[in-house]
Amino acid sequence: MMTRAGRHALVLAAGAGRRFGGNKLTALWRGEPLVLAALRTALAARVERVTVVTGARAPALESVLSTIDDPRLQRVVARDWHEGLAASLRAGVASLPSDAQGAVIFLGDMPLIPEGLADQLLDAVAGGAPAARVRSPKGPAHPVAFAAAAFPDLVALEGERGARSVIDALGDAVAPIDSDAAGVRFDVDLPSDLDTATVDKPT
Incomplete structure (x- = not known):
């Protein structure tokens, strides 16, 4: 089996879910708390560790x-979660061990x-790309992955600036992984999304 050493996953789950009305990540999605779906996918990856970043709803x-x-x-709490998405990224990346070679962000x-x-994505990073992203024919998609060399740029983010700003700055150096799966663009934003019959939401 190929090694997991140095490969990590972060699951960002620190937000308050205000548009949803609160408690979004513990709301039931197909019979279990929503956050578990992303977590199970992260755990299915060939990674050494999966770190969930909590914050507003930590308990x-x-x-x-x-x-x-x-x-x-593993868990880490972003105590400054109220500052925005960047706080989750900072907490997650800062928690990675010094020998981490790459991280994929869910x-x-x-x-x-x-x-x-x-x-x-992690294979692309291991092959020398500073970052890798999913490329969907329908627009921006997730997840994304970064090599350790990009970690300082991630921990320097502030406010609502997410990983996409670092991806954009890297330009053509970012390795694309093509996927036409609707799930790479679908997120639960409102309670009605929990019961949606299709994941092809409008942009």
Whole structure:
């Protein structure tokens, strides 16, 4: 089996879910808390560790995470989560061990990311790309992955600036991984999304 050493996954789950009305990541998606869908996909990847970044709803999420028995699962709390998405990224990347070679970043409200994409992204990073992203014919997609050389740029982010700004700055050096799966663009934003019959939401 190919090694997991140095390969990591982050699941960002620190936000308050205000548009949703709160408690988004513990709301039921297909019979279980929403965050578990992203977490299971991350755990299916060939990674050494999966770190879930919590914040606004940390106690509630901890209760959910305690149901998962996998020694690779770690938690970190972004205590400055209210500053925006960048706070989650900073906390997650800062928690990685010094020998981390690359990390793939999942969003906790994206439950339908296909398994296998994370490994392709991390393979591209291991092959020398500073970052790798999913490229969808319908627009921006997730997840994304970064080599360790890009970590300082991620921990320097502020406010609502997410990983996409670092991807954009790297330009053509970013390795694209093509996917036409609708799940690479679908996120749960409102309660109605939990019951949607299709994941092809308008942009």
